[in-house]
Amino acid sequence: MATDSRRSPSTASSPLRRGRSPAGFVVLAALGVALVALPLLGLVLRTPWSRIAEILTNETALTALRLSLIVATTAAAISFVLGFPLAWVLVRSTFPGKTLVRAIVVLPLVMPPVVAGVGLLAAFGRRSGLVGSWLYDWFGIQLTFTTAAAVLAATFVSFPLAVLALEAGLRGLDERLEDAASTLGASRWYVLRRVTVPLLGPQIAAALVLSWARALGEFGATITFAGNLQGRTQTLPLAVFEQLQTDTDAAFAVSMLLIFLAFAVILGLRGRFLR
Amino acid sequence: MTLAVDVTSRRGAFEVRAAFEAEAGRTVALLGPNGSGKSTLVSTIAGLVPPVEGAITLDAAVLDDPANDVHVQPERRPIGVVFQDLLLFPHLSAMENAAFPLRARGVTKPEARRRASELLARLGLANRADARPRELSGGEAQRVALARALIVEPALLLLDEPLSALDVAARMRVRELVRDELARFPGVRIIVTHDPVEASILAERLVLLEDGRVTQIGTPEEIRSAPRSRYAADLVGVNAVRGVLEPIGEGTGRLISSEGTLVAPWPEWYVEGEVVGIVRPIDVTLWPDRPEGSARNVLSGRVTSVAIEGDRARVRLATEPQLVAEVTLGSVERLGLRPGVEVWASFKAVEVELLPP
Numbered sequence: 137m138a139t140d141s142r143r144s145p146s147t148a149s150s151p152l153r154r155g156r157s158p159a160g161f162v163v164l165a166a167l168g169v170a171l172v173a174l175p176l177l178g179l180v181l182r183t184p185w186s187r188i189a190e191i192l193t194n195e196t197a198l199t200a201l202r203l204s205l206i207v208a209t210t211a212a213a214i215s216f217v218l219g220f221p222l223a224w225v226l227v228r229s230t231f232p233g234k235t236l237v238r239a240i241v242v243l244p245l246v247m248p249p250v251v252a253g254v255g256l257l258a259a260f261g262r263r264s265g266l267v268g269s270w271l272y273d274w275f276g277i278q279l280t281f282t283t284a285a286a287v288l289a290a291t292f293v294s295f296p297l298a299v300l301a302l303e304a305g306l307r308g309l310d311e312r313l314e315d316a317a318s319t320l321g322a323s324r325w326y327v328l329r330r331v332t333v334p335l336l337g338p339q340i341a342a343a344l345v346l347s348w349a350r351a352l353g354e355f356g357a358t359i360t361f362a363g364n365l366q367g368r369t370q371t372l373p374l375a376v377f378e379q380l381q382t383d384t385d386a387a388f389a390v391s392m393l394l395i396f397l398a399f400a401v402i403l404g405l406r407g408r409f410l411r
Numbered sequence: 412m413t414l415a416v417d418v419t420s421r422r423g424a425f426e427v428r429a430a431f432e433a434e435a436g437r438t439v440a441l442l443g444p445n446g447s448g449k450s451t452l453v454s455t456i457a458g459l460v461p462p463v464e465g466a467i468t469l470d471a472a473v474l475d476d477p478a479n480d481v482h483v484q485p486e487r488r489p490i491g492v493v494f495q496d497l498l499l500f501p502h503l504s505a506m507e508n509a510a511f512p513l514r515a516r517g518v519t520k521p522e523a524r525r526r527a528s529e530l531l532a533r534l535g536l537a538n539r540a541d542a543r544p545r546e547l548s549g550g551e552a553q554r555v556a557l558a559r560a561l562i563v564e565p566a567l568l569l570l571d572e573p574l575s576a577l578d579v580a581a582r583m584r585v586r587e588l589v590r591d592e593l594a595r596f597p598g599v600r601i602i603v604t605h606d607p608v609e610a611s612i613l614a615e616r617l618v619l620l621e622d623g624r625v626t627q628i629g630t631p632e633e634i635r636s637a638p639r640s641r642y643a644a645d646l647v648g649v650n651a652v653r654g655v656l657e658p659i660g661e662g663t664g665r666l667i668s669s670e671g672t673l674v675a676p677w678p679e680w681y682v683e684g685e686v687v688g689i690v691r692p693i694d695v696t697l698w699p700d701r702p703e704g705s706a707r708n709v710l711s712g713r714v715t716s717v718a719i720e721g722d723r724a725r726v727r728l729a730t731e732p733q734l735v736a737e738v739t740l741g742s743v744e745r746l747g748l749r750p751g752v753e754v755w756a757s758f759k760a761v762e763v764e765l766l767p768p
Contacts, residue, residue, distance in 0.1 A: 310498075312494070312496075312498055313498050313500060313501075315454075315459050315485070315498075316492070316494055316498035316500075317500070317511070317515075318458075318459070318484070318485040318486045319457045319458070319459070319485045319486070319488070319490065319491075319492045320486075320491075320492075320511055320512040320515060320559060320560075320563075321486050321487075321512045321515040321516050321563060322486055322511070322512075322515040323486055323515070326515050330511070330514075330515075331500060334502045335500075335501070335502060337502075
């Protein structure tokens, strides 16, 4: 009866027990924090602060930054545009195979990114891709090694985050407010625009920010599917990887920039994860 | 203008079947206990739950007719609804809430705001126009919801439990306001409530709904003088027993219900079927032992509750059928009436008034 004893009022409401954590836990918790904090500290210490302005304004870094912003923003936008209707369908309708659909959509979250890249090649590759060969033969469109491929790779990994955030939002929405709106003369479109979307504001923001951040950091799928071409597919993480082999200082400086962007994202979520 | 409702609606396993009419200028109250199907009926009239059978018409306009595949969408019905929990839009100000139906119909923003301001001012909310719903008191929120329902001057005003969310003090004030607004509203007016006092103050006509069925329709006076169900009888404070009659001679009959049997005078109009026997609590006499005498109805049972009202007490008895007796405080003391005590109740056959169902 472990659950019973945990719920019993004498332990749950005891102020003495609340404030005190087992000593072993404190040690393990501190180890956990160190695990995350040490690399951050290392980065801060190894970053060539005196050269950082010079490194980040050189051609390679600027090109990668610009490309990263384009790729991440486009991926987040696509994730939202496709994710909102999908979340809607998953929350508000029932159809056979719904569980399977959700499992497939969420899979990229736990899939090794390099496998995602291989999968994208299998689907959109020019020569043997399921859709890619057809696109090439009929329209002469080649996705691999283009910015579009980098966007596709980033979207693939960030889409589930957008869907999950929007699904949670829609699930928590009081549908009766939408019913009330329709009795007040609002068409379905008007209800969506004036009631549903505004009420989901925070969740929509979370979906955009999370998918943007995930897209910004994508490495494995991008390098596998889109390659590492400066100006076309070389996003910031790819630039870090390349520079690590040639100019370590530059690698640390660009890493610091990515950390800064990630930190901005967390602040942008207004402490959603900090409380 | 007349709203005619004759529908069967389902929500899950629960089925509501109701038929009634409501004319413009006369408020109709749908009155029933919780779970009687009032909310389902409101949703059906509002167009949110399409009926499975029957029809809803507003004069010549058919709003629902499932047999002919007619279902007018909620947004196309000329109905203003105030929902039980109001459902104000939390992200919009009081003014924007009130202006919402106008904006949804394409009225320009300045015009919508002007008309919303006017209406809010009439409802005494001129200085709360910019407040969000969570900043409003219960009574203020109620008035914003009313403004939102009234602003497009609908043909039908539907108020679902308009006062249930308010505390006692606010309820008195808002009840006056609701009554005034109902009085000046020219269309069909329907309020839904579980409170008989509210119903008889606000409405001229009552539709009693029990367990998904209409059990009685009439003015408060009609229902008071001739309740036709246990619920209606409870509302007006009398005992009602529904059953069939069987003659036992000497101008009397036996009223046989599933809960017990009473002796009553044989009504000349009776042919067959169910009737309702009314016994007024004041006519029920209580005794410590089996009474001697001429009363034809003598029942025994335990006291289940004693409610004191002024110098009198209403005593509920677990007799068969169950009864309420009204006695003096002296009797309560003399008979030692309290829950659990065994007593005898008696009343004459002529004190059972039989009514057609």
